[in-house]
Amino acid sequence: xxxxxxxxxxxxRGNESSxxxxxxxxxxxxxxxxxxxxxxxxxxxxxxxxNGFVAELAGGGWGFFSExxxxxxxxxxxxxxxxxxxDLNPPELNVVFLQLTDKCGSSHxxxxxxxxxxxxxxxxxxxxxxxxHCREIIRHLSESGAKNIILTGGDLxxxxxxxxxxxxVISNGIxxxxxxxxxxxxTKPLPxxxxxxxxxxxxxxxxxxxxxxxxxKNVTMICPNTLGAEIRNKIKQFNFSISSINVHNPAIxxxxxxxxxxxxxxxxxxxxxxLNGRMFIDAQGNLVPCxxxxxTPIGNVMKDDxxxxxxKLITNYWKRKECRPKCAACxxxxxxxxxxxxxxxxxxxxxxxxSL
Numbered sequence: 048x049x050x051x052x053x054x055x056x057x058x059x060r061g062n063e064s065s066x067x068x069x070x071x072x073x074x075x076x077x078x079x080x081x082x083x084x085x086x087x088x089x090x091x092x093x094x095x096x097x098n099g100f101v102a103e104l105a106g107g108g109w110g111f112f113s114e115x116x117x118x119x120x121x122x123x124x125x126x127x128x129x130x131x132x133x134d135l136n137p138p139e140l141n142v143v144f145l146q147l148t149d150k151c152g153s154s155h156x157x158x159x160x161x162x163x164x165x166x167x168x169x170x171x172x173x174x175x176x177x178x179x180h181c182r183e184i185i186r187h188l189s190e191s192g193a194k195n196i197i198l199t200g201g202d203l204x205x206x207x208x209x210x211x212x213x214x215x216v217i218s219n220g221i222x223x224x225x226x227x228x229x230x231x232x233x234t235k236p237l238p239x240x241x242x243x244x245x246x247x248x249x250x251x252x253x254x255x256x257x258x259x260x261x262x263x264k265n266v267t268m269i270c271p272n273t274l275g276a277e278i279r280n281k282i283k284q285f286n287f288s289i290s291s292i293n294v295h296n297p298a299i300x301x302x303x304x305x306x307x308x309x310x311x312x313x314x315x316x317x318x319x320x321x322l323n324g325r326m327f328i329d330a331q332g333n334l335v336p337c338x339x340x341x342x343t344p345i346g347n348v349m350k351d352d353x354x355x356x357x358x359k360l361i362t363n364y365w366k367r368k369e370c371r372p373k374c375a376a377c378x379x380x381x382x383x384x385x386x387x388x389x390x391x392x393x394x395x396x397x398x399x400x401x402s403l
Contacts, residue, residue: 073306
């Protein structure tokens, strides 16, 4: 008998063990070394016994037995023709983080101790984009098909022209959100026309930030993973949405492996999943790969040719797939939250683990 994995199920082999990903359900099944050897023979088109874990796979809808060999066309987001014509599947600029100011009450040292925060404090003298510069940048982004712009800081409440920039983003047909943090001056009014993300970067000022957001309509509280249960319970009393981020000692464990659906799988297969579709522009107009990497700008959007910078971002970062040896040899790669600014040798403790 032959066993055929379902079209939505992908077999991914690591050094010794392997994982089968179901791209419709997001489930993943881990196979030990012996099971991997059996599945490898199946993958090569060889016959197998109709028992053991293979029978369990068939019973669970992961595949089926047949007396003859069949070609199973795999589920994927593109056709073979589209692979030959990449222009039919152009990159999408899903979200732009536009830093209007890097001025903030928190110190640069405090900010840099955190991993991948949604706002950044600048070094040296404070910088901010002028309204004219914002209009020019937003024009470029609109022409490039940007879908969402998140206006961020520094302390965004210190930026005097925030309302005007929000209006200009909306008038260009781009969805707009603003991101404030707990260092803000909330005696100043905030725009009521766009969603607000409120980042609790300083737990000592959490109560003040929660109270300031209580009069807003569409609020998501961004909570560090270290934030205490008492503060989280206060947030829930206001029916705010909550988004948790790991800003302290990011680690990769079996517990934070993620469900992997089709878009997740192919995004990691074909791109740098963390950076793909994202653009970061700082308060000096520098296009940077990520706010986690502010010191290696690709160029300056106010001085350099924007289409050229955009192409460099796509080629050098979006299409720069994760290829570090430990990741390339790991069967859990497609469910893993690793990014290029983590060192998997020091932060990853995932070994052969149970299925998701």
